[in-house]
């Protein structure tokens with residue numbers, strides 16, 4: 001974005017609902033009334049919050065204050081949501097009682113339906129009816145911008161994920177890396193295992209630990225972006241369809257399965273990474289109650305899986321930190337992690353609905369992805385799970401944009417000009 | 418709750434109730450193992466061919482819901498007998514799932530990726546439900562990008578409210594006892 005810095009990888013917050021111009025925010029109608037005797041305000045509000053709480057409008061202030069000429073203050077209060085047909089007969093009886101006993105004159109007012117995402121939105125909202133504007137209530141840094149150091153670390157982990165997705169040779173797959181931002185370490189990594197349920201042939205190089213790493217080769221993202229461009233222009237080719245989250249039903253047509261290797265339509269990169277982080281969790285913080293049973297079940301149900309796991313454990317790069325953790329964590333149950341609380345995940349492509357919900361279940365803190373998923377993405381493209389209020393956990397979502405000059409170069413080299 | 422179970426004996430066939438009872442047995446098994454009590458069975462041609470129950474506490478993997486467990490059993494089994502992907506897809510498209518609680522958004526998406534024929538569930542899942550409560554993934558097939566129609570997801574028939582009160586009372590039992598590891602799985606309340 002900034003022309004002076006060609007190496008910039010902008011990190012953009014993907015909010016829980018589509019951004020709209022501040023003056024085009026959705027509104028809902030409420031019934032309000034002026035309070036003629038300011039002394040009664042507290043009594044009225046207390047009564048109303050009991051009989052007509054504004055459940056989905058916590059960001060809306062109950063009382064509006066207008067300064068009239070001569071310094072006089074006029075107060076209005078929201079009585080309740082407006083009845084659907086707009087007919088005041090539909091006002092709840094309890095509220096009618098309040099209207100009657102304080103001789104209020106109800107009128108319809110508009111308030112903004114959703115809490116403001118930005119200061120600009122908030123300023124516009126307050127022109128209708130005052131709302132409160134909070135920085136996001138959950139403790140997730142980055143929504144209001146990243147420090148230089150954080151940005152560097154995020155970009156280097158995204159580059160790590162891009163490298164990972166190249167490790168399948170000619171087949172382009174999605175890749176996921178779960179990161180503990182406190183130690184700046186990758187605690188689990190995975191690629192799609194939809195067509196071959198085994199560990200990737202080429203291992204990614206040295207453990208990525210943030211800012212010190214030099215910029216890796218960019219051919220990976222060039223391939224990704226060019227295949228993405230071809231996909232959106234409608235040319236179906238094997239290389240694009242192999243990205244599980246983009247084409248979840250592709251497994252049905254896949255012809256290249258060898259008898260010897262297991263395949264699994266649901267082993268998308270994020271799902272495999274979660275499995276791997278859970279396995280690490282069990283290894284570092286064993287629970288005697290389950291140990292024997294778990295091992296037995298694993299052998300009976302999926303020999304391929306336990307085999308893959310053994311290979312992974314033999315590999316050296318993911319779990320270098322395990323010994324340190326184990327020595328700290330031994331017998332100290334208070335340090336036992338709860339799922340992926342506090343962890344971030346880096347994905348090359350925006351996850352599909354299954355993967356996005358899996359990340360909610362596993363309590364991931366932040367999701368970073370490089371490329372959107374226009375056919376099945378659940379974090380901005382088709383759905384926005386990060387904005388589903390009913391869910392019991394919410395992560396923050398960011399897109400890390402691959403620099404435009406790199407993409408331009410990719411285009412030029414593809415067309416051969 | 419979206420549906421009530423008062424007249425279940427009249428509304429649902431004995432066959433449906435019988436399979437749901439087996440799913441409830443799986444949920445009880447989960448409860449005995451200190452897991453959120455949700456269970457399921459997969460039925461093909463009137464026969465139960467797989468069963469599953471929640472394993473989120475044991476595995477510390479909050480995605481190990483009953484549905485995922487049961488699907489994994491079949492995927493391994495069918496591949497061992499040498500079925501191709503197309504044959505496996507064909508088989509799934511003739512299978513029904515009976516599960517004690519409405520599939521969550523993740524499982525509903527997984528079931529549409531797998532291409533299951535139908536889902537019968539017990540209680541609704543007001544927090545995470547992917548078959549009508551929060552999202553309606555059973556009815557929203559998408560076929561973007563590729564013309565052969567196998568790129569997106571497949572819709573499936575869905576029917577809820579079967580023996581819902583039994584499913585709910587198991588979940589109540591669990592939360593009254595206290596969740597040992599606190600990994601909530603499909604907690605619908």
Ligand SMILES: [Zn+2]
Pocket residue numbers: 244245268269270351352353354355356
């Ligand atoms: Zn996915």
Ligand SMILES: [Zn+2]
Pocket residue numbers: 482484520521522523524525603
């Ligand atoms: Zn589920």
